[in-house]
Amino acid sequence: MRALAYRASSVLTQRGSGISTIAALQRHTRVPYVFPTPMNFMLPTPHSQHPWTAVRGCAPVVSTHRGKRTGVNDFEVDDVVQRALDRLTLLAETTTAMTSTLDPHAGVQRVCRIVVPQLADWCAVDLLEDDGRPRRVSVVHRDPAVLPVGGLTGLLPDVPEDPVGPLARVLVGAGPLLLTAADIRSPGEAADPLHLRQLELFDQLGTDTAIVAPVRARRQVLGALTIGRTNKRPPLTADDLATVEDLTHRIALGVDNARLYRETQHIAERLQRSLLPTLPGSGPVRLAARYAPAATTAEVGGDWYDSFPLPNGSTTMIIGDVTGHDLRAAITMSQLRNMLRGIGCDRQEPPGHILRRLDLAHHSLYPHATATCLYALLDRGDDGAWTLTYSSAGHPPPLLVTYDGDTRHLDGGHGLLLGVEPDLPRPHATETLPARSTVLLYTDGLIERRGEDLTNGMTRLRQHAAALAREPLDTFCDELLAGLTADHTDDVALLAARLPTASSAP
Structure with a gap:
């Protein structure tokens, strides 16, 4: 079924999913819609016990705009709808990956395998340890042969007191940050050890553009998500920032829930042992x-x-x-x-x-x-x-x-x-x-x-x-x-x- 337009009031999805689809349609077509012939079809829904949500829509019609009859380009609307559906699917799969396990490292590894290659050529997730030191827990590339044996995971240098690099800035609360080819410097220009590790990662994976976004929950930064594209794909743009921000929101909820569960489990065990x-x-x-x-x-x-x-x-x-x-x-x-x-x-x-x-x-x-x-x-x-x-x-x-x-x-x-x-x-x-x-x-x-x-x-x-x-x-x-x-x-x-x-x- 070819989906061409939606009734915004009938989209029964979670915050930031269905409504953003309608906004995208209106932003790209710049045409007010009328809906004389409703039809029913389905959209994937994050955070729902039902993986699909019914949406009422209709085929495009000729509408009146400033007294003139204005037609909508079917192919333009089709492209917007397809990209919006791809975004919803990506977010739904991310939510499923993070809620299917109480191991935050396993969860983010699954998310990285979803993001690559749907959104990026490579993806990395860094999480802060209890002592505040960052640990790279997952790096996934669309070509596994690019990664060295053993991957690129492990403890990273401490976050500097005066953050300069994009990763350090994000880990103290900035972002999301869009990095163009001009922003990605060579490793020799690194300002600190953490910046050096990030630039080496960009260089080793052939990065042309990248986005670094904070993984944040309850006003606390838990880590960072970095995605990158090579020059063989269209560059990442400011339009991708909202999608990445939604991704990090879902990752943060999963990581935060897993940590709260672990803390609760430890508290319960300590209480039990204190009674013995x-x-x-x-x-x-x-x-x-x-x-x-x-x-x-x-x-x-x-x-x-x-x-x-x-x-x-x-x-x-x-x-x-x-x-x-x-x-x-x-x-x-x-x-x-x-x-x-x-x-x-x-x-x-x-x-x-x-x-x-x-x-x-x-x-x-x-x-x-x-x-x-x-x-x-x-x-x-x-x-x-x-x-x-x-x-x-x-x-x-x-x-x-x-x-x-x-x-x-x-x-x-x-x-x-x-x-x-x-x-x-x-x-x-x-x-x-x-x-x-x-x-x-x-x-x-x-x-x-x-x-x-x-x-x-x-x-x-x-x-x-x-x-x-x-x-x-x-x-x-x-x-x-x-x-x-x-x-x-x-x-x-x-x-x-x-x-x-x-x-x-x-």
């Missing part, structure tokens, strides 16, 4: 714990672990998971942990009794919240044998790993989740532990996979743990996380205890 305890460092039993936030979210979770000695000499091993992934879950987790510490130290009862008391308190204070918890006591008898007495409130069973690599889950002492039925008695079980064996407590994020039966995850855990049975305890924990938590969608906590050799018994 320091493990006892003395005694014959070695303890190690790990916490890993969800790889695909920046939410605070309710996973937790704890271990502390009781006045009677027992060593507690505790792990739990409060339902939810928000600040409320983290607060509930912290308060449950502190209540359990107080109940355990005060009562020094079997684990089933302790969990029942915790459930009663939990039901009174948080009547609408549920949680899982496993409370265990490590004790050494007079004969030197170690035992684990434990009770589970809906939590995955502990895993026992012997020094020889035999593994089995400890399924005794299982009861309902906390917050379901606090009046029911809670069982506990006791297991004799071999010397040099490892006891592992963990949350469900270590074994659960979307669309997979839970038994598959438990089997996978046993296989990994068996292979690590003789590794140092820290290595044991690190390798379990590395092998089982790739792209996990839930946070993970684990607590491991390594028993001493039989000869160390009194």
Whole structure:
């Protein structure tokens, strides 16, 4: 379908796209339009869940201009419409590239491959590091053979205090800047190291004209976009500045969103870790714990672990998971942990009794919240044998790993989740532990996979743990996380205890 004119009031696109198309038509044809015969056709739309937007338009008609009948050149309007559609397509593809990933470097590399060759012969993106130093993260040329092995990416010299070169000026807020052949000097005329790197780039890529524009979001410059054309294509002009500015706006939104996500993720992780305890460092039993936030979210979770000695000499091993992934879950987790510490130290009862008391308190204070918890006591008898007495409130069973690599889950002492039925008695079980064996407590994020039966995850855990049975305890924990938590969608906590050799018994 040949599109020749549009009804401006019917263009349902985002800011800076459809309306600019109408403006371009009127600016180039300089003829007022009338629309007697509407037609429907589609335009690509950035920032929309629908990749195309319906537009009402019509064929050109003879219009009245100062009392005269004025005709519109069909080919001129066709060319304007085609260029406007190409611009909209470029912007839509850029938006898709930046919103399809939370890695800003990957996003800008995709954008560069879109810009080249649609708009330029080559494209480069420089982003400012946290310390303010620029890093060239992507350089794309329409002829890959022009680029040296390894590309032209990497850290750049610092931005000078008195910026002279176009890149330095843009990185402090100027621009966008259009550089003609007369503005692009030889590398020998560079004013500073950063200017030298930019002129070397122009020289190496055979640049005739270029545009350098700031990548700016929330009144802060995040980097710069540079595009260039050789003398084999029409030069870049002032008409291209608006397109480049729209491009940098979309790049900036993507980069800024990715950085905000990263900062939020780090804040959530620091908050979570601040709520976790320091493990006892003395005694014959070695303890190690790990916490890993969800790889695909920046939410605070309710996973937790704890271990502390009781006045009677027992060593507690505790792990739990409060339902939810928000600040409320983290607060509930912290308060449950502190209540359990107080109940355990005060009562020094079997684990089933302790969990029942915790459930009663939990039901009174948080009547609408549920949680899982496993409370265990490590004790050494007079004969030197170690035992684990434990009770589970809906939590995955502990895993026992012997020094020889035999593994089995400890399924005794299982009861309902906390917050379901606090009046029911809670069982506990006791297991004799071999010397040099490892006891592992963990949350469900270590074994659960979307669309997979839970038994598959438990089997996978046993296989990994068996292979690590003789590794140092820290290595044991690190390798379990590395092998089982790739792209996990839930946070993970684990607590491991390594028993001493039989000869160390009194």
